[in-house]
Amino acid sequence: MNVFGIFLTISIYFIFNKLYEIKKKFYLNPVMLSITSIIVLLYFAEIEYQVYMESARILSFLLGPAVVSLAIPLYKRRKVVLDYSKQISGGVVLGGLIAILSAFFVAYLLGGSRALLLTISPKSVTTPIAIGVSERIGGIPSLTAILVIITGIMGNSVGVPILDFFKIKDKVARGLAMGVTSHGLGTARIIQEDKLSGAVSGLGMALNGVFTSFILYYLIQILMSI
């Protein structure tokens, strides 16, 4: 069996993850750096993606059980969900809708193709869920993954200054805005500011993933018909 892909992915990720642990800078995002270096390597070595994927797909297969496992952090924070149920439900539903509609319409107005509109719509959802949703609605899952990660990096790097710029002070509001917009990478940043913001951000991320996967297919049908 060809084990090249899984060997390459784990080794490269190990190196960049180590680097990130030493120097926690947003531009050293280990996933983004790993993807970029693997692409460069495959390109210069003239190795096809399918050959790489033959064994690397074992890693992406694990996204299935990993998404199911998101139930555990969600369940553990059930008290926070109940304590702030109004803000969380409102923020997830309205924020989730704004995320989809703003991405869809800006891309549309700037001349984006049908394929791009489908691909970019789930970009605020946590990567593992976004990949599945993109697949279901007919987008390009691998491109969705990249757009999601870039959105996460934006939240991680400039999310806090933007929240300050909009004068958003409430800790729950800051956490939700970050989690709904920039999923895990945003959560990792806001948790350094405040514990409650971080907990709410993680919830916003998980619940927006659920919300978007339930409505996006139907919403896209409506958007595409007008």
Added chain:
Amino acid sequence: MYKGLAIIFSFYFIGEMAAELGNLPIPGNVLGMIFLVIGLWGGAIDIKDVEKEAEFLVDNMSIMFIPPGVGVMLYFGLLREELLPIIGALILSFVITIGFTGKIVEVLR
């Protein structure tokens, strides 16, 4: 360890089956996650039986995005052609979403 994995994969399987049989446009793994939350909340599943395995998977999720992410190399043409709508939508949608969501939640308090 096998008990935890058996629980996770059972719910994954049930979620995938539900998506398939119900002909739902929702990823089966998301349905599996919802069913597992219900199972935990309803007391059918003890969190201690599944916590360790689930947290291992969640904590190590990042590496799982890399292989699908590398797949973007097949779409460089599309990326080049649609660079403007991609960059425009990413930046504008980011600012709009984070700003409005924050403001809305503050009002809801």
